[in-house]
Amino acid sequence: MPFEMRLEPIAEPSLARRLTPPALAIVASFVVAALLALIAGGNPFAVFGLIFKGAFGSKFALLETLNRATPLIFTGLAVSVAFRAKLWNIGAEAQFYAGAVMTVVLGTGMLTLPPMLMLPLLAVTAALAGALVLLIPALLKTRFGVDEVVTTLLFNFIFLLFVSYLLEGPLKDPMGMGWPKSARLIPEARLPRIVDGLRLHWGFALALISALALWVIDRKTTLGFEMRAVGQNAEAARFAGIPVTKVILKTALLSGGLAALGGYSEVAGLKGSLTQDISPGFGYTGIVVAMLALLNPLGVVLAAFFVAAIFVGADSMSRAIGVPSYLADIMLASALLLMVLAILLTKFRVRRG
Amino acid sequence: MATEKRGAGQGEPVLRLLGITKRFGQVTANENVSFSLNEGEVIALLGENGAGKTTLMNILFGQYTADEGTVEAFGRPLAPGNPRAALDAGVGMVHQHFTLAGNLTVWENIVLGTQRLSERSLSPRAAKDKIRALSGKFHLIVDPDAKVGSLTVGERQRVEILKALYRDARVLILDEPTAVLTPQETDALFATLREAIALGLSIVFISHKLHEVMDISHRVLVLRHGKLVAERTTSETSREELATLMVGGEVRAPEFPAMPAGPALLSLKSIFTDKLFDLDLELCAGQITGLAGVSGNGQGALSDLISGMSTPLSGEMTVAGQTPKSWSPRAAIAMGIGRIPEDRHKTGTIADFDLTENAILETYPEGFSRRGWMDWARAHAHTEHLIETYDVRCPGPEARIRLLSGGNMQKLILGRVLEESPKIILANQPVRGLDIGAVNYVHSRLAAAREAGAAVLLISEDLDEIMKLSDRIHVISEGRLSPAFGRGEMSAAELGKWMAGEGFAHAV
Numbered sequence: 001m002p003f004e005m006r007l008e009p010i011a012e013p014s015l016a017r018r019l020t021p022p023a024l025a026i027v028a029s030f031v032v033a034a035l036l037a038l039i040a041g042g043n044p045f046a047v048f049g050l051i052f053k054g055a056f057g058s059k060f061a062l063l064e065t066l067n068r069a070t071p072l073i074f075t076g077l078a079v080s081v082a083f084r085a086k087l088w089n090i091g092a093e094a095q096f097y098a099g100a101v102m103t104v105v106l107g108t109g110m111l112t113l114p115p116m117l118m119l120p121l122l123a124v125t126a127a128l129a130g131a132l133v134l135l136i137p138a139l140l141k142t143r144f145g146v147d148e149v150v151t152t153l154l155f156n157f158i159f160l161l162f163v164s165y166l167l168e169g170p171l172k173d174p175m176g177m178g179w180p181k182s183a184r185l186i187p188e189a190r191l192p193r194i195v196d197g198l199r200l201h202w203g204f205a206l207a208l209i210s211a212l213a214l215w216v217i218d219r220k221t222t223l224g225f226e227m228r229a230v231g232q233n234a235e236a237a238r239f240a241g242i243p244v245t246k247v248i249l250k251t252a253l254l255s256g257g258l259a260a261l262g263g264y265s266e267v268a269g270l271k272g273s274l275t276q277d278i279s280p281g282f283g284y285t286g287i288v289v290a291m292l293a294l295l296n297p298l299g300v301v302l303a304a305f306f307v308a309a310i311f312v313g314a315d316s317m318s319r320a321i322g323v324p325s326y327l328a329d330i331m332l333a334s335a336l337l338l339m340v341l342a343i344l345l346t347k348f349r350v351r352r353g
Numbered sequence: 354m355a356t357e358k359r360g361a362g363q364g365e366p367v368l369r370l371l372g373i374t375k376r377f378g379q380v381t382a383n384e385n386v387s388f389s390l391n392e393g394e395v396i397a398l399l400g401e402n403g404a405g406k407t408t409l410m411n412i413l414f415g416q417y418t419a420d421e422g423t424v425e426a427f428g429r430p431l432a433p434g435n436p437r438a439a440l441d442a443g444v445g446m447v448h449q450h451f452t453l454a455g456n457l458t459v460w461e462n463i464v465l466g467t468q469r470l471s472e473r474s475l476s477p478r479a480a481k482d483k484i485r486a487l488s489g490k491f492h493l494i495v496d497p498d499a500k501v502g503s504l505t506v507g508e509r510q511r512v513e514i515l516k517a518l519y520r521d522a523r524v525l526i527l528d529e530p531t532a533v534l535t536p537q538e539t540d541a542l543f544a545t546l547r548e549a550i551a552l553g554l555s556i557v558f559i560s561h562k563l564h565e566v567m568d569i570s571h572r573v574l575v576l577r578h579g580k581l582v583a584e585r586t587t588s589e590t591s592r593e594e595l596a597t598l599m600v601g602g603e604v605r606a607p608e609f610p611a612m613p614a615g616p617a618l619l620s621l622k623s624i625f626t627d628k629l630f631d632l633d634l635e636l637c638a639g640q641i642t643g644l645a646g647v648s649g650n651g652q653g654a655l656s657d658l659i660s661g662m663s664t665p666l667s668g669e670m671t672v673a674g675q676t677p678k679s680w681s682p683r684a685a686i687a688m689g690i691g692r693i694p695e696d697r698h699k700t701g702t703i704a705d706f707d708l709t710e711n712a713i714l715e716t717y718p719e720g721f722s723r724r725g726w727m728d729w730a731r732a733h734a735h736t737e738h739l740i741e742t743y744d745v746r747c748p749g750p751e752a753r754i755r756l757l758s759g760g761n762m763q764k765l766i767l768g769r770v771l772e773e774s775p776k777i778i779l780a781n782q783p784v785r786g787l788d789i790g791a792v793n794y795v796h797s798r799l800a801a802a803r804e805a806g807a808a809v810l811l812i813s814e815d816l817d818e819i820m821k822l823s824d825r826i827h828v829i830s831e832g833r834l835s836p837a838f839g840r841g842e843m844s845a846a847e848l849g850k851w852m853a854g855e856g857f858a859h860a861v
Contacts, residue, residue: 220729222722229714233703239662239694240714241683 013292021342022294029335033327042323055309055318061316063200064104067270069308071096071303073207073278074262075286076293078302082134082255084218084295085231087141087248089134090096091152092259093283098127098133099260101163103267104171104182104274107189118188122263123206130260131253135161138175138252142245157284164276171274182274191269203265207301214297227251288336295341307332366428367392368444373422375408375579377553378758380786382408383419384579390524395546395556397566397587399599400576401648401814404471406559409576410526413441414446420477426524433480438619444524445517447660447739449532451509454635462501463516487518490552491839492545500558507538514545516553525549526557531565531852543569561647563592596647597849601814609800611840615639616788616810617671619659619777624668628654630832634779636808641799642837643823644812651832652812653695656781659810660692661685673776691775693766695782695812697759701766704755708747711754712769715820735772743768744794760791768800779804781812796822816845830854 015197055065075092082089089095103126113121126255137151166172167180175183191202218224226247229237238244264283289307293299314328363688368390375383382513383405390396411417413424418434425431426442439446450583450601453462464480479495488494495504501512510530517525527546531539546556546569560566566573567587575583575598594606615638624632636642637858646652654700657663658670661682670677672688685692702711713721713732722731736750743764747757754762764785770778780799784792799822803809813819826843828835835851850856 085415110660220727222725222727224723225710225717225727229703229706229710232705233699236700236703236714239660239682239692239700240683241661241686241718243683 016340018346021345022306022339023337023341026335028338029331033331036256036327036330037323040320040323040327041136043053046321047323047327049059050317050320051310051313053313055313061180061312063198063307065312066200066204068312069304070207070269070308071266071282072206072285072289072304073211073301074265075259075282076289077210077287077297078255078259078262079290080293080295080297080300081214081227081258082251085227085248086234087138087251088115088149088150088253088254089252090118090149090287091134091137091283092277093156093281094152094282095130095133095256096263096279097159097163098129100278101166101171101263102126102129102260103264104185105190107185107268109186111184115188115192117267119191122189123261126260126264127257130258130263131256132258134252135249138142138249142248143281158179160276163274167276173273180276184273185250185268189268190272191265191334201265201269203269206261206265211297211301212237216238218297223247223250226291253272259286267347279347288332291336294340354669365392366390367426368557369425370409370413372426373391373409373412373419373424375412375417375419380759380788381579383412386422386576386579388581388584390555390557390575392555393550393553394572395550395558395570396572396574398557398559398574398576399561399571399595401599404576405579405780406576407528408579410446410528410559410853413444413526438522443522445520445522445527446526446528447510447513447517447528449528451513453501453509454511454804455500457501458497459495459499459501459504459512462512463519463750466521483520484515487515491518491548492541506533507535507541510534510671511543523553524555524557526559528559530558531560531562537628539565563595563647567592577601586808588775592853593846593849596852597816597845599647600645600814600849600852601845609803611824612639612804614824615806615808618673619829620671624658624671626654626658626663627666628657628832629665631830632834634834636810636829638776638806638808639803640824641803641809641811641822643819643826644810644829645816645819645826645848645852646814646829650812650829652781652829654832655829656695656812660684660694660781689776691773691778693770693778693780693783696784697762697766702754702762706754707751707753708740708745708765709733709750712739712750712765714735714774715769739765739768739772740835742772744782760787763787763791763795767795771798771802774805778807778809779812780809782814783811784818785838820845828852830857833857
């Protein structure tokens with residue numbers, strides 16, 4: 001008789017049962033990476049040492065990691081809040097760009113206000129832009145049952161082409177020597193550094209505050225209760241009188257807004273202007289971050305930090321000993337796959353036959 | 354037709370179940386069920402939802418292991434808990450929900466799983482020839498090269514049957530095969546089945562459609578509450594008798610003293626939906642109105658309508674003297690309708706929410722949130738109160754509700770509903786799957802609500818339950834509602850006639 005497996009649900013997993021598999025997943029992804037580093041001709045211990053040093057080895061390295069984690073916290077939160085309500089937002093990339101575009105539209109001289117007014121205004125308008133970008137697929141889903149996985153994913157490409165058009169046309173910097181980039185933000189529109197002399201801007205603080213706020217919304221507010229109910233069992237939620245459609249639309253606004261804040265933070269805090277490559281896929285990596293965090297808002301902060309550290313560290317390691325920095329992508333991919341397996345193992349027990 | 358069937362099915366037993374018992378926790382799904390199927394015979398397995406038909410078939414097919422009892426096919430015992438054993442012994446099953454791959458062709462679907470991965474070569478031509486031969490022999494017309502995704506439901510079912518025949522099945526088990534078919538397709542299916550019997554196959558036909566059972570079977574086995582309650586030769590029974598056997602009928606009148614009927618709290622006039630036809634219903638204060646009927650005759654549609662999950666195509670609805678402006682679950686709750694849904698796992702509760710969250714699911718906007726913030730302290734206190742008042746046995750208000758037994762889950766739902774002092778109570782199958790203690794508890798609570806002046810609609814497929822509790826009884830059949838019958842006015846057999854569709858003025 002062939003070997004057959006059966007998954008048996010576990011009624012109430014213990015804390016150890018819930019924490020061990022994810023931890024093993026991380027360890028296993030390191031083992032996979034070590035094998036690949038060997039194949040690429042590097043000593044795995046040296047490779048990991050250099051990755052660690054590149055991510056945390058100096059004040060500069062640590063700040064670089066935190067800067068890299070900032071947009072990932074925003075997109076990770078955007079994805080986790082949507083996924084928790086079973087709204088499959090794959091379009092954080094487009095919403096991120098929507099926030100960035102809105103920031104340069106208003107922040108490059110169209111209006112000038114004191115920073116105390118200018119910065120909140122830009123944040124709010126950027127968030128609204130991102131919210132609207134996700135509202136369209138959400139309406140198509142609730143009205144006509146159009147699958148939002150498809151619409152949000154495809155909208156990423158449309159929006160990136162739209163950004164490209166803007167940067168070659170209406171938003172093109174006249175002083176940019178022909179490069180497709182926007183003009184620089186006026187000084188009033190720049191997010192200041194948290195501590196003078198340290199290269200870390202207030203966008204990072206805003207990301208942490210957003211994570212905390214989302215955690216509070218989840219547990220303490222009516223909206224959070226409704227979002228969880230709709231996500232876990234939409235039919236029971238509808239039967240109980242929860243306005244399911246409204247909750248999905250509110251979730252879409254929140255999710256799109258969070259991703260757009262990432263774009264705002266990246267432009268106003270770090271880059272100062274918009275280029276087409278301002279996001280190396282932050283919207284997509286946000287999905288990885290959210291999954292690694294098991295969709296928990298506070299977990300997103302840790303997961304974003306972990307992902308950013310691997311990317312920053314791998315870049316540095318690659319410069320030092322020439323093992324390709326693609327190792328970072330493989331580590332993330334294997335961590336994610338193993339994590340999905342790990343989640344299964346926290347809920348089920350594998351039995352033979 | 355009966356004469357034509359007489360004499361068939363006298364061959365050797367091909368399938369024999371002996372003393373099958375299966376328990377899930379406190380609930381016994383099958384209790385000491387024994388029967389045998391003879392060569393060339395069609396037996397019908399008749400029973401309501403939850404009577405234990407599916408569990409029995411899952412035991413036969415190795416999905417479950419029986420706690421007691423054995424299964425024999427062609428005189429040899431089947432290894433318990435092994436899905437292949439039945440297939441290898443020549444027993445094939447056609448599931449209610451098809452197990453076909455839409456993007457593969459008919460022949461690929463049929464061949465799928467007949468070979469081990471280690472055998473590489475397969476001759477499509479030989480396979481297709483065999484399928485064509487079977488097609489012709491059993492009148493199962495279907496093109497082996499067609500994609501399954503492009504087939505009609507009736508054609509897909511033929512593929513399922515061919516799949517079983519291709520594996521040389523000599524016993525076919527059909528689980529509610531006509532549920533998805535048009536009348537013409539049903540006729541075609543029955544022609545195929547008669548052909549199969551003539552060629553020596555044997556069939557177990559699972560259904561709750563009485564006329565089909567009368568039409569196709571030689572013998573009828575009736576399951577109720579997991580027990581085999583009756584066995585009849587089809588030619589010697591009637592639809593009415595079967596209906597009564599299926600739903601019970603030992604009880605004659607309610608246990609509670611009669612009360613004068615109060616004003617109508619909910620009235621429906623000339624309601625039409627896609628499942629209900631010209632339906633009039635009044636629910637009066639201080640009365641339990643029972644809705645009897647064989648499942649799938651419009652109970653779900655009526656329940657959805659009253660609970661706010663759907664709106665009628667036409668007709669009038671009055672709730673406590675008012676015509677609702679718009680109709681939704683929230684409107685139903687706001688107008689004083691307490692709802693106990695049919696499926697407490699899928700509709701009534703959110704499995705991974707704790708007791709508190711489930712307890713306030715319907716009432717949080719009014720009672721447990723202020724300006725957008727949840728008042729968890731109050732919610733906990735409320736839940737503690739429900740747990741105590743309604744005797745919910747649980748680890749505490751913070752336990753996830755899926756850890757509770759069905760009875761305790763139902764008590765929490767009951768508490769959630771009754772604590773709001775609803776004027777109207779919709780109780781759809783409120784005791785299905787509960788143990789006897791929980792059944793009595795739920796019934797006494799519903800009776801107490803009636804005495805407090807609520808109008809209760811009790812929907813049940815168990816006629817005993819209906820007769821035990823109801824002041825008035827309606828029978829629903831094919832979306833039509835019978836007149837109201839008073840306490841003890843009708844015997845179970847008379848109600849059985851209405852359930853079988855007799856007595857209605859207009860046909861549908």
